Amino acid sequence: MKVCxxxxxxxxxxxxxxxxQHFHDRVTPLTIEVYADVFTPLTTSDGAAGxxxxxxxxxxxxxxxxxxxETFDYILSCLRSPESVKMGIFLQSGYDLCTExxxxxxxxDIVLGHRELTKRELAMFPGYSYGWFNxxxxxxxxxxxxxxxxxLKQRSVTFHQRKIDSFRELADSGADVIINCSGVRxxxxxxDPDLQPARGQIIKVDAPWLKHWIxxxxxxxxxxxxxxxxxSRLVTVGGVFQVGNWNRMNSSADHKEIWExxxxxxxxxxxxxxxxxxxGLRPARSKVRLERETIQSRPNSFEVxxxxxxxxxxxxxxxxxxxxxxxxxxxxxEQKGLLTHPRSRL
Amino acid sequence: MKRVKVLVIGAGVVGLSTAVCIAExxxxxxxxxxxEKFSPDTTSDGAAGxxxxxxFPDVPLERQQRWxxxxxxxxxxxxxxxxxxxxxxxxxxxxxxxxxVPCDKKPFWSDLVLGFRNMTHHEMKRFPNHxxxxxxxTLKCECLSYLPWLEKRFRxxxxxxxxxxxxxxxxxxxxxxVIVNCSGLGSRFLVKDEEVYPIRGQVLKVNAPxxxxxxxxxxxxTYIYPGIKYVTIGGTRQANDWxxxxxxxxxxxxxxxxxxLEASLQNAQVIGPxxxxxxxxxxxxVELEYLYVQGRHIPLxxxxxxxxxxxxxxxxxxxxxxxxxxxxxxxxxxxxxx
Numbered sequence: 001m002k003v004c005x006x007x008x009x010x011x012x013x014x015x016x017x018x019x020x021q022h023f024h025d026r027v028t029p030l031t032i033e034v035y036a037d038v039f040t041p042l043t044t045s046d047g048a049a050g051x052x053x054x055x056x057x058x059x060x061x062x063x064x065x066x067x068x069x070e071t072f073d074y075i076l077s078c079l080r081s082p083e084s085v086k087m088g089i090f091l092q093s094g095y096d097l098c099t100e101x102x103x104x105x106x107x108x109d110i111v112l113g114h115r116e117l118t119k120r121e122l123a124m125f126p127g128y129s130y131g132w133f134n135x136x137x138x139x140x141x142x143x144x145x146x147x148x149x150x151x152l153k154q155r156s157v158t159f160h161q162r163k164i165d166s167f168r169e170l171a172d173s174g175a176d177v178i179i180n181c182s183g184v185r186x187x188x189x190x191x192d193p194d195l196q197p198a199r200g201q202i203i204k205v206d207a208p209w210l211k212h213w214i215x216x217x218x219x220x221x222x223x224x225x226x227x228x229x230x231x232s233r234l235v236t237v238g239g240v241f242q243v244g245n246w247n248r249m250n251s252s253a254d255h256k257e258i259w260e261x262x263x264x265x266x267x268x269x270x271x272x273x274x275x276x277x278x279x280g281l282r283p284a285r286s287k288v289r290l291e292r293e294t295i296q297s298r299p300n301s302f303e304v305x306x307x308x309x310x311x312x313x314x315x316x317x318x319x320x321x322x323x324x325x326x327x328x329x330x331x332x333x334e335q336k337g338l339l340t341h342p343r344s345r346l
Numbered sequence: 347m348k349r350v351k352v353l354v355i356g357a358g359v360v361g362l363s364t365a366v367c368i369a370e371x372x373x374x375x376x377x378x379x380x381x382e383k384f385s386p387d388t389t390s391d392g393a394a395g396x397x398x399x400x401x402f403p404d405v406p407l408e409r410q411q412r413w414x415x416x417x418x419x420x421x422x423x424x425x426x427x428x429x430x431x432x433x434x435x436x437x438x439x440x441x442x443x444x445x446x447v448p449c450d451k452k453p454f455w456s457d458l459v460l461g462f463r464n465m466t467h468h469e470m471k472r473f474p475n476h477x478x479x480x481x482x483x484t485l486k487c488e489c490l491s492y493l494p495w496l497e498k499r500f501r502x503x504x505x506x507x508x509x510x511x512x513x514x515x516x517x518x519x520x521x522x523x524v525i526v527n528c529s530g531l532g533s534r535f536l537v538k539d540e541e542v543y544p545i546r547g548q549v550l551k552v553n554a555p556x557x558x559x560x561x562x563x564x565x566x567x568t569y570i571y572p573g574i575k576y577v578t579i580g581g582t583r584q585a586n587d588w589x590x591x592x593x594x595x596x597x598x599x600x601x602x603x604x605x606x607l608e609a610s611l612q613n614a615q616v617i618g619p620x621x622x623x624x625x626x627x628x629x630x631x632v633e634l635e636y637l638y639v640q641g642r643h644i645p646l647x648x649x650x651x652x653x654x655x656x657x658x659x660x661x662x663x664x665x666x667x668x669x670x671x672x673x674x675x676x677x678x679x680x681x682x683x684x
Contacts, residue, residue: 079609079610080609082609082612082613084609084610084613085556085610085613086613090556090557090558090610091558091559092558092559093439093483093558093559112466112468112469113463113465113466113468113469113481115461115463117461118460118461120460121460121461121483124422124426133461133483135439135469135559138556207431208555208574208575209430209431209434209435209436209574210436211436211437211438211439211558211559211572212437212439212558230558232555232556233555267426267427267428267430268425268426268427268428268429268430268431268436270428271428271430271431271432272431
């Protein structure tokens with residue numbers, strides 16, 4: 001059984017991990033290969049600040065809330081392990097700011113210590129009249145992805161630097177199941193009008209006195225909704241979400257607006273040293289595409305599991321989706337009669 | 347008009363804060379600060395600087411709250427300004443957890459910090475050996491940055507600095523009109539106050555930049571305070587212990603206890619230990635005394651004995667000392683005893 005995963009961002013790598021964990025001792029042989037044209041530190045996941053936070057409201061998408069919670073609980077349990085620092089995970093508290101009073105978010109009971117901000121706290125953020133304080137997780141892509149790759153390499157998962165132009169290409173070379181974790185460029189493999197880039201630009205800053213993340217939620221305006229997220233080394237400052245913009249180059253106009261807005265939000269930033277800018281394209285979609293597809297390819301057919309379209313919450317939802325993708329993979333194995341039941345004890 | 351000459355003794359956080367308050371407020375005063383030790387060699391420099399207080403037995407609660415609140419508000423304004431990084435002042439959130447003592451009683455400063463509440467059941471899961479805890483946001487004020495920042499402010503207000511140890515107040519009476527004693531533990535010798543005693547504290551500085559929140563055990567002996575350049579873990583509270591040397595057993599004990607609270611510390615590189623002697627006293631001494639020397643009444647304002655809460659109470663007690671200086675210059679001094 002050969003599984004080929006397209007994409008080596010957080011989605012591709014974590015899916016490989018879940019498939020290995022669930023099936024390496026139930027399918028023999030199980031060959032897992034990862035194909036991608038970019039690997040860490042050049043993937044979209046690497047640029048993300050890594051703050052665990054879904055969008056405020058799931059709009060009825062209870063599946064996504066379930067996958068988010070699964071990811072949070074899983075990473076929280078990993079904090080106790082000696083690997084936690086190598087995984088790039090840690091807790092951080094912070095402020096979610098709103099310009100008006102709004103209902104509680106979908107993740108209120110998933111994160112730790114979620115509560116409304118007091119008047120004195122709001123006084124620190126002029127222009128914002130409501131918000132929440134909570135403690136959540138950080139999952140730093142630049143550390144988490146190399147950790148995942150090491151984990152997989154130790155278990156004989158192989159990596160191939162190559163751009164895949166079609167699913168058939170992999171099917172023809174022997175793939176039994178293809179897992180499409182190609183993120184924002186999935187449309188090149190199979191047209192998807194629902195998938196769009198949501199361009200983000202960030203500024204990495206040296207400001208080690210900042211110990212809280214600040215996230216804003218502007219409901220009425222377009223443009224900048226600033227955020228300031230301290231990492232283990234640098235602080236990520238950002239706030240643009242430009243749907244339909246494929247430009248991977250840093251824009252100085254965006255830089256200026258992001259910087260000015262962030263300094264208003266956090267005056268102490270004014271003396272911080274700017275290190276670099278980075279631009280990434282979030283794979284935005286109305287909802288995550290996580291489903292099977294059987295593709296007819298005379299004389300046979302092959303199986304594809306799609307796992308893409310995680311927008312700005314890839315790190316937040318990755319584990320839940322990886323486990324679901326593994327479950328779908330299990331379905332395929334069952335259907336093909338390949339799943340051996342665990343050996344009975346003699 | 348002849349300027350009033352004020353001498354402030356001591357350049358720790360209390361001395362510098364007091365000197366700045368006087369120099370910036372009383373334009374008719376010319377202020378000199380004298381001390382044996384300056385940053386980075388003062389006790390204040392090694393302190394983690396988390397704003398947090400313990401209740402003193404004999405000071406009215408309202409006065410303790412005023413000391414805390416005035417310091418908190420002063421530092422919060424700095425944290426929320428472009429000066430924050432130069433001054434080394436920033437907001438820090440975290441937990442105080444208890445093994446035995448019930449958390450029902452709210453500390454006197456609970457409304458003075460931000461967002462004070464009891465920890466949730468979910469939050470307590472991380473600490474299986476502890477029964478309950480408090481969560482809040484307070485300030486951290488790092489004296490390695492804050493003292494030089496205060497010194498700059500002092501000079502800009504016309505203050506003068508003398509690097510000199512004062513061992514005998516008699517000598518300085520001639521030169522100055524008012525003396526302000528912020529000599530901390532040194533008051534034991536300088537003004538013969540036997541109620542001042544050292545409370546030895548040892549800490550370890552570690553490199554663990556992924557730690558963003560503080561954790562403190564309610565017994566005050568185990569704490570983890572993330573700072574700008576490193577994390578301070580501690581500690582010890584050894585009364586009447588004058589040793590400034592590092593105690594290896596203390597270091598081991600600190601690391602073991604802190605690892606219990608935060609497992610990831612096992613991956614932290616230890617930068618080095620530090621030892622300081624807190625100026626312990628049942629209550630801080632913030633009061634005005636008059637000394638009668640060679641036909642003159644010299645006001646002597648005391649501002650020392652803050653124990654482990656020097657940074658926390660620095661601005662509030664400095665403002666009170668300023669008030670005492672002002673009062674001493676307006677009031678007629680008491681008549682000489684015959």
